[in-house]
Amino acid sequence: MADTSETTTIPITVDFSGGLEMLFDSKRRHSISLPATDGSGKPANIAFLIDHLCRNLMKDPRAELFVLDNHIRPGILVLINDADWELEGEEAYEIQPRDNILFVSTLHGG
Amino acid sequence: MAPALCANCKTERALIKRPKNHAKLCKACFITVFEDEVHHTIISSQLFRLGEKVAIGASGGKDSTVLASVLKTLNERHGYGLELVLLSIDEGIKGYRDDSLETVKRNAVQYDMPLKVVGYDELYGWTMDQVVETIGKKGNCTYCGVFRRQALDRGAKMLGIKHVVTGHNADDVAETVLMNLLRGDLARLSRSTSIVTGDSRSEVKRSKPLKYSYEKEIVLYAHHKRLDYFSTECIYSPEAFRGSARGLIKQLERVRPTAILDIVRSGEDMARLVLGESTSSCACKGQKSAGLAFLEDDIGGCGSQNGRTPGGEMAAMDKQLRENEAHEALEVDIVKAMSENKVGSEKERELPIRSSNGTSRGPARQVLGNCKRCGYMSSQEICQACMLLEGLNKNRAQIQI
Protein backbone atom coordinates (compact mmCIF):
# COMPACT_ATOMS: atom_id res chain seq x y z
CA MET A 1 0.00 0.00 0.00
CA ALA A 2 2.80 2.39 0.86
CA ASP A 3 4.25 2.21 -2.65
CA THR A 4 1.03 2.83 -4.47
CA SER A 5 -0.55 5.35 -2.14
CA GLU A 6 0.19 8.20 -4.47
CA THR A 7 -1.73 6.73 -7.32
CA THR A 8 -4.48 4.93 -5.40
CA THR A 9 -7.81 6.63 -5.72
CA ILE A 10 -11.23 6.22 -4.16
CA PRO A 11 -14.27 6.29 -6.39
CA ILE A 12 -17.00 8.48 -4.93
CA THR A 13 -19.92 10.58 -6.06
CA VAL A 14 -20.24 14.21 -5.05
CA ASP A 15 -23.55 16.05 -5.36
CA PHE A 16 -24.18 19.78 -5.28
CA SER A 17 -27.57 21.36 -4.79
CA GLY A 18 -29.36 24.38 -3.42
CA GLY A 19 -27.55 26.62 -5.92
CA LEU A 20 -24.03 25.21 -5.49
CA GLU A 21 -24.34 23.45 -8.86
CA MET A 22 -23.60 26.85 -10.37
CA LEU A 23 -20.06 26.69 -9.03
CA PHE A 24 -19.45 23.24 -10.43
CA ASP A 25 -20.25 23.34 -14.10
CA SER A 26 -23.97 23.59 -13.36
CA LYS A 27 -23.93 19.86 -12.83
CA ARG A 28 -25.55 18.24 -9.85
CA ARG A 29 -23.72 14.92 -9.71
CA HIS A 30 -20.03 14.34 -10.24
CA SER A 31 -18.33 10.97 -10.15
CA ILE A 32 -14.75 11.51 -9.13
CA SER A 33 -11.67 9.56 -8.23
CA LEU A 34 -10.30 11.01 -5.06
CA PRO A 35 -6.64 10.40 -4.12
CA ALA A 36 -6.73 7.95 -1.23
CA THR A 37 -4.31 9.98 0.82
CA ASP A 38 -3.51 13.63 1.22
CA GLY A 39 -0.10 15.19 0.64
CA SER A 40 1.24 13.99 3.96
CA GLY A 41 0.04 10.43 3.50
CA LYS A 42 -2.99 10.62 5.76
CA PRO A 43 -6.21 8.98 4.55
CA ALA A 44 -8.43 11.29 2.57
CA ASN A 45 -11.06 12.95 4.72
CA ILE A 46 -13.77 15.53 4.10
CA ALA A 47 -11.38 18.43 4.66
CA PHE A 48 -9.12 17.01 1.97
CA LEU A 49 -12.10 16.45 -0.32
CA ILE A 50 -13.21 20.07 0.02
CA ASP A 51 -9.73 21.25 -0.86
CA HIS A 52 -9.60 18.81 -3.75
CA LEU A 53 -12.94 20.04 -5.09
CA CYS A 54 -11.81 23.65 -4.97
CA ARG A 55 -8.60 22.85 -6.82
CA ASN A 56 -9.88 20.41 -9.38
CA LEU A 57 -13.61 20.56 -9.88
CA MET A 58 -14.74 24.13 -9.33
CA LYS A 59 -15.36 25.99 -12.56
CA ASP A 60 -16.28 29.26 -10.93
CA PRO A 61 -13.76 31.75 -9.58
CA ARG A 62 -16.00 32.59 -6.64
CA ALA A 63 -14.52 30.01 -4.28
CA GLU A 64 -15.66 32.07 -1.31
CA LEU A 65 -19.21 30.97 -2.04
CA PHE A 66 -18.09 27.46 -1.12
CA VAL A 67 -15.28 27.88 1.39
CA LEU A 68 -14.47 30.59 3.90
CA ASP A 69 -11.17 30.57 5.79
CA ASN A 70 -10.41 27.08 4.51
CA HIS A 71 -13.60 25.63 5.91
CA ILE A 72 -16.91 24.93 4.30
CA ARG A 73 -18.94 28.09 4.25
CA PRO A 74 -21.42 28.30 7.13
CA GLY A 75 -24.89 27.76 5.72
CA ILE A 76 -23.79 24.92 3.46
CA LEU A 77 -24.92 21.53 4.70
CA VAL A 78 -22.80 18.46 4.16
CA LEU A 79 -24.47 15.06 4.00
CA ILE A 80 -22.38 11.91 4.02
CA ASN A 81 -24.43 9.05 2.58
CA ASP A 82 -27.52 11.08 3.46
CA ALA A 83 -26.45 11.63 7.08
CA ASP A 84 -25.63 15.03 8.51
CA TRP A 85 -21.85 15.24 8.63
CA GLU A 86 -22.14 16.33 12.26
CA LEU A 87 -23.06 12.70 12.97
CA GLU A 88 -20.02 11.44 11.10
CA GLY A 89 -17.16 13.51 12.44
CA GLU A 90 -17.43 16.44 10.03
CA GLU A 91 -14.12 17.32 8.35
CA ALA A 92 -12.32 14.40 9.97
CA TYR A 93 -14.57 11.75 8.44
CA GLU A 94 -12.41 9.39 6.39
CA ILE A 95 -13.85 8.86 2.96
CA GLN A 96 -14.76 5.32 1.92
CA PRO A 97 -15.14 3.91 -1.57
CA ARG A 98 -18.54 4.61 -3.15
CA ASP A 99 -19.44 7.22 -0.57
CA ASN A 100 -21.87 9.84 -1.66
CA ILE A 101 -21.14 13.32 -0.37
CA LEU A 102 -23.81 15.98 -0.83
CA PHE A 103 -23.17 19.69 -0.44
CA VAL A 104 -26.41 21.62 -0.24
CA SER A 105 -26.62 25.35 0.24
CA THR A 106 -29.24 26.88 2.47
CA LEU A 107 -28.15 30.33 1.40
CA HIS A 108 -30.03 30.72 -1.83
CA GLY A 109 -33.50 31.96 -2.35
CA GLY A 110 -36.43 30.38 -0.68
CA MET B 1 -17.75 5.01 14.00
CA ALA B 2 -20.89 2.96 14.57
CA PRO B 3 -23.89 4.72 13.15
CA ALA B 4 -26.01 6.42 15.76
CA LEU B 5 -29.57 5.23 16.20
CA CYS B 6 -32.59 7.47 16.10
CA ALA B 7 -33.34 8.92 19.54
CA ASN B 8 -37.05 8.57 18.86
CA CYS B 9 -37.74 5.14 17.37
CA LYS B 10 -34.39 3.66 18.45
CA THR B 11 -34.37 1.34 15.48
CA GLU B 12 -33.46 3.33 12.38
CA ARG B 13 -30.14 4.95 11.69
CA ALA B 14 -30.02 8.62 12.68
CA LEU B 15 -29.50 10.90 9.69
CA ILE B 16 -30.40 14.27 11.15
CA LYS B 17 -28.96 16.19 14.07
CA ARG B 18 -31.47 18.83 15.02
CA PRO B 19 -29.99 22.28 15.53
CA LYS B 20 -32.50 23.27 18.19
CA ASN B 21 -31.78 20.45 20.63
CA HIS B 22 -29.09 18.23 19.09
CA ALA B 23 -31.53 15.33 18.91
CA LYS B 24 -30.42 12.64 16.49
CA LEU B 25 -33.31 11.40 14.37
CA CYS B 26 -33.93 9.05 11.50
CA LYS B 27 -35.50 10.31 8.31
CA ALA B 28 -39.08 9.26 9.08
CA CYS B 29 -39.03 10.55 12.65
CA PHE B 30 -37.49 13.84 11.55
CA ILE B 31 -40.20 14.41 8.96
CA THR B 32 -42.91 13.65 11.52
CA VAL B 33 -41.39 15.88 14.19
CA PHE B 34 -40.90 18.73 11.73
CA GLU B 35 -44.54 18.56 10.65
CA ASP B 36 -45.79 18.19 14.23
CA GLU B 37 -43.95 21.34 15.26
CA VAL B 38 -45.43 23.39 12.42
CA HIS B 39 -48.83 22.00 13.40
CA HIS B 40 -48.22 23.11 16.98
CA THR B 41 -47.32 26.62 15.79
CA ILE B 42 -50.47 26.77 13.68
CA ILE B 43 -52.73 25.54 16.48
CA SER B 44 -51.17 27.53 19.31
CA SER B 45 -51.37 30.76 17.36
CA GLN B 46 -54.80 29.96 15.96
CA LEU B 47 -53.52 30.80 12.53
CA PHE B 48 -56.40 29.47 10.46
CA ARG B 49 -60.16 29.29 10.53
CA LEU B 50 -61.97 26.18 9.40
CA GLY B 51 -62.70 26.40 5.71
CA GLU B 52 -60.48 29.46 5.23
CA LYS B 53 -59.11 30.23 1.78
CA VAL B 54 -55.35 30.68 2.05
CA ALA B 55 -52.86 31.78 -0.59
CA ILE B 56 -49.33 30.45 -0.29
CA GLY B 57 -46.78 32.97 -1.51
CA ALA B 58 -44.90 30.59 -3.80
CA SER B 59 -41.55 31.29 -5.42
CA GLY B 60 -40.54 27.76 -6.31
CA GLY B 61 -37.77 28.11 -3.73
CA LYS B 62 -37.16 25.82 -0.80
CA ASP B 63 -39.11 27.72 1.86
CA SER B 64 -42.35 28.19 0.00
CA THR B 65 -42.15 24.71 -1.50
CA VAL B 66 -41.74 23.17 1.94
CA LEU B 67 -44.53 25.39 3.23
CA ALA B 68 -46.87 24.21 0.48
CA SER B 69 -45.95 20.58 1.07
CA VAL B 70 -46.33 20.77 4.85
CA LEU B 71 -49.59 22.71 4.70
CA LYS B 72 -51.06 20.22 2.28
CA THR B 73 -49.99 17.36 4.55
CA LEU B 74 -51.29 18.98 7.74
CA ASN B 75 -54.48 20.18 6.10
CA GLU B 76 -55.31 16.60 5.20
CA ARG B 77 -53.97 15.01 8.37
CA HIS B 78 -55.64 17.34 10.85
CA GLY B 79 -58.68 18.42 8.88
CA TYR B 80 -57.96 22.17 8.82
CA GLY B 81 -60.46 22.38 5.97
CA LEU B 82 -58.27 24.95 4.20
CA GLU B 83 -58.63 25.84 0.57
CA LEU B 84 -55.00 26.28 -0.48
CA VAL B 85 -53.89 28.27 -3.52
CA LEU B 86 -50.39 28.98 -4.83
CA LEU B 87 -49.75 32.65 -5.52
CA SER B 88 -46.64 33.60 -7.47
CA ILE B 89 -45.18 36.94 -8.36
CA ASP B 90 -43.43 37.56 -11.64
CA GLU B 91 -41.11 40.51 -11.15
CA GLY B 92 -40.30 40.69 -14.81
CA ILE B 93 -36.61 39.82 -14.68
CA LYS B 94 -35.82 38.12 -17.92
CA GLY B 95 -34.51 34.61 -17.45
CA TYR B 96 -34.67 34.80 -13.67
CA ARG B 97 -38.22 33.69 -13.04
CA ASP B 98 -38.56 31.34 -15.97
CA ASP B 99 -37.18 28.34 -14.12
CA SER B 100 -38.75 29.17 -10.78
CA LEU B 101 -42.17 29.70 -12.37
CA GLU B 102 -41.78 26.35 -14.08
CA THR B 103 -41.06 24.89 -10.65
CA VAL B 104 -44.18 26.49 -9.19
CA LYS B 105 -46.23 25.14 -12.08
CA ARG B 106 -44.94 21.65 -11.31
CA ASN B 107 -45.67 22.21 -7.61
CA ALA B 108 -49.25 23.15 -8.51
CA VAL B 109 -49.62 19.76 -10.15
CA GLN B 110 -47.73 17.88 -7.44
CA TYR B 111 -49.78 19.41 -4.64
CA ASP B 112 -52.99 19.64 -6.63
CA MET B 113 -53.39 23.36 -5.91
CA PRO B 114 -54.56 26.13 -8.23
CA LEU B 115 -51.85 28.63 -9.22
CA LYS B 116 -52.14 32.37 -9.82
CA VAL B 117 -49.21 34.32 -11.27
CA VAL B 118 -49.23 38.10 -10.95
CA GLY B 119 -46.79 40.25 -12.92
CA TYR B 120 -45.25 43.56 -11.87
CA ASP B 121 -46.02 44.91 -15.32
CA GLU B 122 -49.74 44.41 -14.93
CA LEU B 123 -49.69 45.77 -11.39
CA TYR B 124 -47.30 48.68 -11.72
CA GLY B 125 -46.60 49.23 -15.37
CA TRP B 126 -42.94 48.43 -14.73
CA THR B 127 -41.04 45.19 -14.91
CA MET B 128 -37.92 44.92 -12.73
CA ASP B 129 -35.82 44.85 -15.87
CA GLN B 130 -37.26 48.24 -16.77
CA VAL B 131 -36.70 49.51 -13.23
CA VAL B 132 -33.05 48.49 -13.38
CA GLU B 133 -32.72 50.10 -16.80
CA THR B 134 -33.92 53.31 -15.23
CA ILE B 135 -32.24 53.43 -11.83
CA GLY B 136 -29.36 50.99 -12.23
CA LYS B 137 -28.71 48.01 -10.03
CA LYS B 138 -28.13 49.99 -6.87
CA GLY B 139 -31.12 49.97 -4.59
CA ASN B 140 -33.30 48.01 -6.94
CA CYS B 141 -33.93 45.39 -4.25
CA THR B 142 -35.92 48.01 -2.37
CA TYR B 143 -38.23 48.52 -5.32
CA CYS B 144 -38.54 44.83 -5.88
CA GLY B 145 -39.41 44.23 -2.25
CA VAL B 146 -41.98 47.02 -1.93
CA PHE B 147 -43.64 45.96 -5.15
CA ARG B 148 -43.65 42.32 -4.18
CA ARG B 149 -45.27 42.96 -0.84
CA GLN B 150 -48.24 44.66 -2.41
CA ALA B 151 -48.26 42.23 -5.28
CA LEU B 152 -49.00 39.35 -2.92
CA ASP B 153 -51.80 41.32 -1.30
CA ARG B 154 -53.25 42.43 -4.59
CA GLY B 155 -53.00 39.00 -6.10
CA ALA B 156 -54.76 37.57 -3.06
CA LYS B 157 -57.44 40.22 -3.33
CA MET B 158 -57.95 39.40 -6.97
CA LEU B 159 -58.59 35.81 -5.94
CA GLY B 160 -60.90 36.88 -3.14
CA ILE B 161 -58.47 35.52 -0.55
CA LYS B 162 -57.87 37.29 2.75
CA HIS B 163 -54.92 35.36 4.10
CA VAL B 164 -51.45 35.00 2.59
CA VAL B 165 -48.88 32.69 4.16
CA THR B 166 -45.20 33.10 3.37
CA GLY B 167 -42.23 30.81 3.84
CA HIS B 168 -40.32 33.00 6.31
CA ASN B 169 -38.29 30.75 8.56
CA ALA B 170 -36.56 31.14 11.92
CA ASP B 171 -33.33 32.25 10.24
CA ASP B 172 -35.24 34.99 8.41
CA VAL B 173 -36.82 36.20 11.62
CA ALA B 174 -33.53 36.07 13.51
CA GLU B 175 -31.87 38.02 10.74
CA THR B 176 -34.56 40.70 10.86
CA VAL B 177 -34.24 40.90 14.63
CA LEU B 178 -30.48 41.37 14.34
CA MET B 179 -30.79 43.96 11.59
CA ASN B 180 -33.30 45.99 13.55
CA LEU B 181 -31.20 45.64 16.67
CA LEU B 182 -28.19 47.00 14.81
CA ARG B 183 -30.31 49.87 13.51
CA GLY B 184 -31.73 50.57 16.94
CA ASP B 185 -35.23 50.17 15.64
CA LEU B 186 -36.92 48.30 18.45
CA ALA B 187 -40.40 49.10 17.20
CA ARG B 188 -39.82 47.44 13.90
CA LEU B 189 -37.85 44.68 15.58
CA SER B 190 -40.83 43.77 17.69
CA ARG B 191 -43.24 43.80 14.78
CA SER B 192 -40.98 41.59 12.77
CA THR B 193 -41.17 38.84 15.37
CA SER B 194 -44.93 38.55 15.14
CA ILE B 195 -46.22 35.46 13.39
CA VAL B 196 -49.16 37.40 11.97
CA THR B 197 -48.86 40.85 10.47
CA GLY B 198 -51.76 43.07 9.74
CA ASP B 199 -54.68 43.50 12.09
CA SER B 200 -58.43 43.51 11.86
CA ARG B 201 -58.37 46.62 9.69
CA SER B 202 -56.19 45.16 7.00
CA GLU B 203 -57.84 43.48 4.09
CA VAL B 204 -55.28 40.75 3.75
CA LYS B 205 -53.74 38.97 6.70
CA ARG B 206 -50.21 37.65 6.35
CA SER B 207 -48.59 34.99 8.44
CA LYS B 208 -45.50 32.82 8.58
CA PRO B 209 -46.20 29.28 9.77
CA LEU B 210 -42.51 28.32 9.44
CA LYS B 211 -41.44 31.08 11.81
CA TYR B 212 -39.88 28.60 14.24
CA SER B 213 -38.47 26.26 11.61
CA TYR B 214 -34.72 26.31 11.07
CA GLU B 215 -33.64 26.95 7.53
CA LYS B 216 -31.35 23.97 7.89
CA GLU B 217 -34.29 21.71 8.69
CA ILE B 218 -36.34 23.18 5.87
CA VAL B 219 -33.59 22.25 3.44
CA LEU B 220 -33.25 18.80 5.01
CA TYR B 221 -37.01 18.30 4.91
CA ALA B 222 -37.02 19.20 1.22
CA HIS B 223 -34.08 16.88 0.64
CA HIS B 224 -35.42 13.86 2.49
CA LYS B 225 -38.90 14.27 1.04
CA ARG B 226 -37.36 14.76 -2.39
CA LEU B 227 -39.31 17.95 -2.93
CA ASP B 228 -39.00 19.72 -6.24
CA TYR B 229 -37.60 23.19 -5.61
CA PHE B 230 -35.48 25.68 -7.41
CA SER B 231 -32.51 27.69 -6.14
CA THR B 232 -31.09 30.76 -7.63
CA GLU B 233 -29.65 34.05 -6.60
CA CYS B 234 -31.30 37.12 -7.92
CA ILE B 235 -29.08 38.23 -10.77
CA TYR B 236 -29.39 41.80 -9.55
CA SER B 237 -28.08 41.04 -6.09
CA PRO B 238 -25.05 38.79 -6.43
CA GLU B 239 -23.65 40.15 -3.18
CA ALA B 240 -26.75 39.48 -1.18
CA PHE B 241 -25.17 37.01 1.18
CA ARG B 242 -21.63 38.24 1.39
CA GLY B 243 -20.59 39.63 4.75
CA SER B 244 -24.24 39.96 5.58
CA ALA B 245 -26.36 39.64 8.66
CA ARG B 246 -27.33 36.33 7.12
CA GLY B 247 -23.71 35.27 7.11
CA LEU B 248 -23.46 36.26 10.74
CA ILE B 249 -26.53 34.16 11.59
CA LYS B 250 -24.98 31.17 9.86
CA GLN B 251 -21.70 31.63 11.68
CA LEU B 252 -23.51 31.85 15.00
CA GLU B 253 -25.38 28.68 14.14
CA ARG B 254 -22.11 26.93 13.44
CA VAL B 255 -20.79 27.86 16.86
CA ARG B 256 -24.03 27.32 18.73
CA PRO B 257 -27.03 26.03 16.78
CA THR B 258 -29.61 27.11 19.33
CA ALA B 259 -28.59 30.72 18.73
CA ILE B 260 -31.13 31.17 15.95
CA LEU B 261 -34.20 30.32 18.01
CA ASP B 262 -32.67 32.18 20.95
CA ILE B 263 -32.52 35.32 18.81
CA VAL B 264 -36.12 34.81 17.72
CA ARG B 265 -37.20 34.44 21.35
CA SER B 266 -35.11 37.44 22.40
CA GLY B 267 -36.89 39.41 19.70
CA GLU B 268 -40.23 38.29 21.09
CA ASP B 269 -39.17 39.28 24.58
CA MET B 270 -38.11 42.69 23.34
CA ALA B 271 -41.43 43.00 21.54
CA ARG B 272 -43.17 42.46 24.85
CA LEU B 273 -41.11 45.22 26.42
CA VAL B 274 -41.85 47.58 23.57
CA LEU B 275 -45.51 46.88 23.11
CA GLY B 276 -46.47 45.56 26.50
CA GLU B 277 -47.91 42.51 24.85
CA SER B 278 -46.84 38.97 24.81
CA THR B 279 -45.53 37.16 21.82
CA SER B 280 -44.76 33.98 23.62
CA SER B 281 -42.45 31.44 22.19
CA CYS B 282 -45.22 29.35 20.76
CA ALA B 283 -46.87 32.46 19.40
CA CYS B 284 -50.03 31.80 21.37
CA LYS B 285 -50.70 35.50 21.76
CA GLY B 286 -48.62 36.78 18.95
CA GLN B 287 -51.37 37.98 16.68
CA LYS B 288 -51.96 41.34 18.21
CA SER B 289 -48.45 42.56 18.51
CA ALA B 290 -48.30 44.10 15.08
CA GLY B 291 -48.34 47.85 15.29
CA LEU B 292 -50.20 50.08 12.93
CA ALA B 293 -47.19 50.41 10.73
CA PHE B 294 -47.36 46.82 9.72
CA LEU B 295 -47.31 47.71 6.08
CA GLU B 296 -43.66 48.53 6.37
CA ASP B 297 -42.78 45.24 7.99
CA ASP B 298 -41.32 42.37 6.33
CA ILE B 299 -40.83 43.99 3.02
CA GLY B 300 -39.59 41.31 0.72
CA GLY B 301 -36.14 42.03 -0.43
CA CYS B 302 -34.05 40.54 -3.10
CA GLY B 303 -33.52 36.92 -3.83
CA SER B 304 -36.17 34.59 -5.01
CA GLN B 305 -38.37 34.74 -1.94
CA ASN B 306 -41.80 36.11 -1.78
CA GLY B 307 -41.64 38.72 0.90
CA ARG B 308 -38.49 37.79 2.62
CA THR B 309 -36.44 40.05 4.82
CA PRO B 310 -35.52 43.48 3.58
CA GLY B 311 -32.74 42.78 1.18
CA GLY B 312 -32.18 46.33 0.08
CA GLU B 313 -31.94 47.60 3.57
CA MET B 314 -29.80 44.71 4.58
CA ALA B 315 -27.45 45.31 1.72
CA ALA B 316 -27.23 48.95 2.70
CA MET B 317 -26.52 47.96 6.26
CA ASP B 318 -23.89 45.49 5.17
CA LYS B 319 -22.19 48.14 3.16
CA GLN B 320 -22.22 50.49 6.08
CA LEU B 321 -20.83 47.81 8.32
CA ARG B 322 -18.05 47.09 5.92
CA GLU B 323 -17.27 50.72 5.47
CA ASN B 324 -17.05 51.23 9.19
CA GLU B 325 -14.88 48.16 9.44
CA ALA B 326 -17.04 47.30 12.35
CA HIS B 327 -18.29 44.04 11.05
CA GLU B 328 -15.69 41.85 12.62
CA ALA B 329 -15.87 43.59 15.93
CA LEU B 330 -19.62 43.18 15.97
CA GLU B 331 -19.39 39.52 15.22
CA VAL B 332 -16.92 39.00 17.99
CA ASP B 333 -19.08 40.94 20.40
CA ILE B 334 -22.19 39.09 19.46
CA VAL B 335 -20.54 35.71 19.59
CA LYS B 336 -19.14 36.58 22.97
CA ALA B 337 -22.46 37.82 24.21
CA MET B 338 -24.12 34.66 23.02
CA SER B 339 -21.77 32.51 25.01
CA GLU B 340 -22.35 34.50 28.16
CA ASN B 341 -25.59 35.11 29.93
CA LYS B 342 -28.24 37.30 28.45
CA VAL B 343 -28.20 40.97 29.21
CA GLY B 344 -30.01 41.67 32.45
CA SER B 345 -33.59 42.73 32.11
CA GLU B 346 -32.93 45.78 34.26
CA LYS B 347 -30.79 47.19 31.56
CA GLU B 348 -33.29 46.45 28.85
CA ARG B 349 -35.94 48.41 30.66
CA GLU B 350 -33.72 51.45 30.83
CA LEU B 351 -33.52 51.63 27.07
CA PRO B 352 -35.20 54.66 25.58
CA ILE B 353 -37.81 52.59 23.82
CA ARG B 354 -39.58 54.34 21.05
CA SER B 355 -43.30 54.11 20.69
CA SER B 356 -44.59 51.26 18.65
CA ASN B 357 -45.41 53.67 15.88
CA GLY B 358 -42.16 55.54 15.85
CA THR B 359 -39.60 54.59 13.31
CA SER B 360 -36.23 56.13 12.94
CA ARG B 361 -36.94 57.40 9.46
CA GLY B 362 -39.63 59.35 7.78
CA PRO B 363 -42.69 60.95 9.27
CA ALA B 364 -44.25 58.93 12.05
CA ARG B 365 -47.74 59.39 10.79
CA GLN B 366 -49.19 55.94 11.02
CA VAL B 367 -52.93 56.26 10.72
CA LEU B 368 -54.13 53.44 8.56
CA GLY B 369 -56.00 54.69 5.58
CA ASN B 370 -55.89 54.43 1.86
CA CYS B 371 -53.26 55.63 -0.55
CA LYS B 372 -54.50 58.74 -2.30
CA ARG B 373 -53.04 57.55 -5.57
CA CYS B 374 -53.99 53.93 -5.89
CA GLY B 375 -56.54 53.56 -3.14
CA TYR B 376 -54.57 50.70 -1.72
CA MET B 377 -54.43 50.53 2.06
CA SER B 378 -51.51 52.43 3.45
CA SER B 379 -50.30 53.94 6.67
CA GLN B 380 -49.04 56.92 4.70
CA GLU B 381 -50.95 59.33 2.53
CA ILE B 382 -49.16 57.96 -0.48
CA CYS B 383 -48.20 54.31 -0.26
CA GLN B 384 -44.61 53.20 -0.68
CA ALA B 385 -45.24 51.64 -4.04
CA CYS B 386 -46.77 54.83 -5.40
CA MET B 387 -43.90 56.89 -3.98
CA LEU B 388 -41.40 54.66 -5.71
CA LEU B 389 -43.44 54.70 -8.89
CA GLU B 390 -43.58 58.46 -8.82
CA GLY B 391 -39.83 58.54 -8.52
CA LEU B 392 -39.45 56.03 -11.30
CA ASN B 393 -41.79 57.91 -13.50
CA LYS B 394 -39.78 61.03 -12.95
CA ASN B 395 -36.70 58.99 -13.61
CA ARG B 396 -35.43 59.77 -10.16
CA ALA B 397 -33.49 57.13 -8.38
CA GLN B 398 -32.66 58.53 -4.98
CA ILE B 399 -35.69 57.56 -2.96
CA GLN B 400 -34.91 56.28 0.46
CA ILE B 401 -37.51 54.54 2.50
Ligand SMILES: [Zn+2]
Ligand atom coordinates in the same frame (compact mmCIF):
# COMPACT_ATOMS: atom_id res chain seq x y z
ZN1 LIG C 1 -36.71 7.24 14.13
